[in-house]
Amino acid sequence: MLERFQLLKNIGQFDNAAAGAHFPSLTRLSLVYGENGRGKTTLAAILKSASTGDAARVMERQRLASPNQPEVVLTVGGANRTFQNGAWNVVSPEVVVFDDAFVAANVYSGIAVEAGHRQNLHELILGAQGVSLNATLRGHVARIEEHNKTIRQRENAIPAATRGTLTIDNFCALPNEDDIDAKITNAERALAAARNAQAIQARAPFIAPNLPAIDIGQINPVLGQTLADVQADAMARVRQHLARLGKEGEEWIGKGMGYIPAVQQPDGTELCPFCEQDLAASPILQHYQAYFSEAYDALKTNITDSGKSFSDAHHRDIQSAFERAVRELSENRTFWGAYIEMPEFTLDTAAMVRSWNAARDLVLRALRAKFSAPLDVIQLSDEALAAVADYDRQRRAMNEAVAPIIAKSADIALVKEQAAGANAGTAEANLARLHLIKARHSEPVNGLCQAYLDEKAAKLATEGLRDTARDALDNYRQNIFPIYQQAINDYLQRFGAGFRVDAVNSVNNRGGSSCTYNVVINQVAVPVTANEGASFRNTLSAGDRNTLALAFFFASLEQNAQLANAIVVIDDPMTSLDEHRSVATVQQIRLLLARVRQVIVLSHFKPYLCEVWKGANANERSAFLVRRDGQGSSIAEWDVRQDCITEHDKNHAVVAEFIRTGDPALERQAATALRPMLEAYLRVAYPEDFPPSTLIGPFINKCTRRAGTVTETLDQANIAELRELKDYGNNFHHDTNPAWQTQQINNQELTNFCQRVIRFTRR
Template sequence: MITKAKRLKNIGKFYDFSSSANDLDWHKNTFVFAPNAYGKTTFVNVLRSLRDNDPKLIRSRKTLGAKANPEAVIAIGGVNHVFDGSRWDKPHPDIQIFDAPFIQANILTHEIGHEHKKNIHKIIIGEQGKKLAEDLSALKTKEKAKSQEAANLVAQFNRGGFTLSIDAILAIPAAEETAVGERIQKLEQDIKSKESEETVQKLGYPRLMAAPSFDLSGAKALASKKLVAVHEAAEREVLAHIDHNFKDKSQARQFIRQGLDAMQADCPFCGQDLKNAADLLKAYREFFDETFRAYQQGIVQQLTSIEKWNLDNDLTALISLHNANLATVRQWEKYLGEMKLSDFATTVDRYSAGLAASKGRVLSELEKKQKDPNADADLSPIDALMAELAALKAVADEYNNEVSAFTEKAKQYVASLPKSDVVSIRADLTKQQEIKKRFTLEWKRWATDYSAATKDAGALQSQKNAKQKELEEAGKTIFDTYQKRINELLGTLGTDFAITGLTGKTDERANESYSDFGFLILSQTVPLTTRQEEAPCFKNTLSEGDKSTLAFAFFIAALEKTPVLDKQIVVFDDPLSSLDETRREATARLLLTLSPTVNQLNVFTHKRDFLHMLCDKMPENKTLQVRSDKKHGSQFAVLDMEEDRKSAHARLIESMERYLGEDFGPTAETMQGNLRKLFETVLKTKYYRVLASDIKAKHGLATLLTTLFVAGLVDVVIKPRLFDLCSVANGSHHGEIVDVTARHLTRDELLPLIREALDLVHKV
């Protein structure tokens, strides 16, 4: 509640007003009287500036010629709100104002345009509806901006050269970021392979290595034998022959011996004595055993075979084969990548000297056995040669495993050559490259931004639709209720018109809401506007007073729906214009009804009679007035309603009583004339019906008294005194007693006459 206007300086006609006196405190119902142009509207503008936190409303009303900045201090609820010339230290939004700017902004006195329709719409839908409309407008703006952001991202995508769709790009799993690289490499290799397929098909494969080998088992067996062993073998064969061919085996040895006795004493071959059977058998074993001859032949054959074995050629062939394999492998490397074979040439070099030496030693041992079959042979060279050949073969086997693995890989490569043509592979490669591109920093950021933008746009779209529906549902009730209430108020205010068809509409292009309605006058609907100049419409049908009343009804209806109405300070600046004389009583009753529901009711008016009505209906009030003079400008002051409401008759009596004790200013001539006025007023009021014709004929006091005495309505006892006073009074004014010389009395002469008049006035 406004408790006081403490300071108003350099604002309009408020040159330098300040107030600290308690008698200027504002109350729950505060009424301010001020003639037009005294500054009441200026003060209301100060309150509007405080409400809207708009310094321009005060600065634009800076006192003409003032050098200092405007200042204002308004106390609300015990808290000072200070305007320092540039801004308010704290605004107070809970102020509702009905004044000319409200009417101009909403119900223009000439015609209602689109801006008025928008303002009316804001009034109708109220704070809750306004909040819904503002929320909807904000959502539309956000949704439009977010949709544009998404559209810009789509345009960026289209410029990115993708063949995949946006959905396809966004659907790519995150795991593809690492997996796609291998696929691209394979496809690139497939293209190379496909382009070189004919060449690949003609490529050869590396060959297996055949390690040098020589069967030394026979040589080793022959070298390890002696003739003793041959004799033993021959003896076994002779005994076997005896067992097979002689009946009497016990006589066989004797038979052979006797047969041999017939021969010369010495053997014809070797010259040995054959008489002894043991010698016979020995000679037999040594010279006639087939096995012996075979042994000799075997030694010769082994020597010949080893001598013919060209170990150097075999080793050189291995190196040549290895080098050929290396050349073949290098031809495959561009398709299979870098491949390696063991360095078999170095291995051959490492083994060749040892093999040659071992071979020589084996020949030496066999030659020795050839000369002396019973000589003890050294088998280690044979074993060494066999071991070296086995070791070389083992290395060759490992080498061959490498060759086989390489050959298998090469054959698999050939088998896996893509069946598709290069064009198809390139198309697939393009797709994979787009997938890879999707995971670059630029397009990762794009995907994040696009997903967020589309998600936000979708959410805002849903919110906008929901808010639109909420506003529409609220609007159905609001507009029906509002139209009904406005028409009730118009009826209370005594208008002969009503509004009809009140609806909310939306200008989709401007994203603005507005209200439209018409008027029902004499059962005919009249629109707000019409294209036909002569057709009835708001502009040419409603009077200016009707338009002002319509604005008042709009304001009251909107005010009643204001949230926390009990916290609102309501200000009316001249709710009745000079065109609203017929609606004073109804307006006062509406304000009486409104008062208990608001935090404070403040009414500024230039109409005394309306002010008196308000005071009659709301006795609990504070009345102030704005006084103004050229020197001090406008000032708030207390307005004594009892004094203000006194009739001229009461004031006349008070001045006469005061004159008895104080010569306070009026002249004796004036007070002498007041004697006539005193009685005329009482008689005309009390006996109006009897004196009506005299009053109409403008007869004077003497005639009025005569009529009353004739009618017997006044006591004849006081007749002489009354006519005597009448004669004194008529001298200074007009009257019918023209033959009486006017008597100009002094103050002292008048005093007893005034006392007598004040006494007689109660007796007529």
């Protein structure tokens, strides 16, 4: 018998609950009450884990935020059963648990019965001997699954892509070929060419991108050109004057020189076009005539033409064409790379364009400076020369990168010729065959083929053992299943269920064995699974499904050969049960107590536990409370009697105590209790005339109308007495007296009315 929870540490709501005042001893019937979320289901999970040794049921409830593993110590039969470091020191198979996990494992986990539920129910029905036979069968089934797993692993060790459509057996028979890698490479390219013959024929040849050169040898002569016949002093005088005129002065004077002939006098005298003064005496005019000569115009024209020619040769549209040409070359290289070996090609066009723009802009800047001062000797700056040199280096690097690609034109012509007459299907089949041959004759595939065949032979032998074990189990099941079906239906009848089970039988499946059954409702057999129409899912309520689970559980106990030593744990049997079945469940628990070593019932429903308590032997029962303790929970004794007392009982006790003692401290409690006592009495004594929610006033009116007739409820004396009692009691209730809490109370008067209420309710 489970005597005590000695330690609950780091599990669920239990932080560190140790043995002591809060851990009372359990008895043959132990009731455990706890609100939802306080930890009673954790206790059931602990006991289930102790019964099977399944550590996961404890470990999965490790206390949140706790760095330490759960620890549990139970006292069973005078000895401690300890869970520590993720394991029990001793397993307790005598513990049998009904909880949500039992329902989910054997009946349903949602609203439908699945294959796993029927397999678990199958073991539940078989009992110890049948489970042993079934374990032997399932052991062979498990080994077959291991064989299958190993076979799949060894099959999967050879990549599916290398086996193609061949089976493993046919794959292992492929002959070897020499130079397989070279053959595969050529076959891959031939297939790619055959599939894209049209695109290959349409693809244009390589075109090398072009960048215009910057010829310093052509630029420098233009920048250095001047007029040799213009005397130095004349040039200096003109330039000095032009400097005073400022920007565009040279252009202005150059144009003005053209207007002098227009104002020339008949006698040949040349006048100023602006002021008409005689220019013969002007010394600077001679300098102007030498400076702005035809040679000067020719020089400016040459400078202008050179600048325009350079600008046109390095126009920004040419840059866009260059970038487009590089992109097309890269795309063509990628395209042809699928059919022939292609050299690597990387070109930073952005860097080239930056270099190009830098050189171009600096040269144009020099040409513009020359245009502004045609007779000056202009030289390219060091920055310009460096930019041009960098640009030339970029052009050479581009040509070196492009040359190997352009050289592939002959190979491309051969690919086009071969693709024109190729058959894609034949090429694909040839490539697939070569891949299969290489895979088959590459290590470790050769060894894996033999291992695969060996595992298949081992599986065949195990299948023979499985068939023998299944025959032995079938012979046993023919007797046990009808007995279990009858036991289930007996319990369903005791629980007041409106259905029964039929055709409880076993079926063999790939996983071993399973259980199938029908639910019979209104003499109609409903299968537990169905794709459409009536089924377990849509014909049974939640209460019906839990009732079925309880029936399965109690019926399974009938097959337990060690039932007399069993510790039966039942967690929340009232979950989803209809109210009318609670009495039957209480009765079955009382009957079960006489047949087992101990019964432990856990619930969050106090009235249900009170019913179990009332009918139990006082010397064999105990009750406990899973209560809040700081941030966690602890276990303490539970005074069931206080929770079993009704409100009417409490009111009557207060009034009786006040009558006995006259204690002023009880005055207001006693006064407030009088009216509820009258209402409770009237509901029991006159249920038809005083249903719930009826007020005493309307009831008195009804009694007054009936007084002296054949339907009389109360005579006039009792009506008068009830009215006086009601009027006095109303003084102490908020709905009839807003000042009820401060209503003055006379101790003697209250005693008199308390005695009268007691007498009236004893009529």
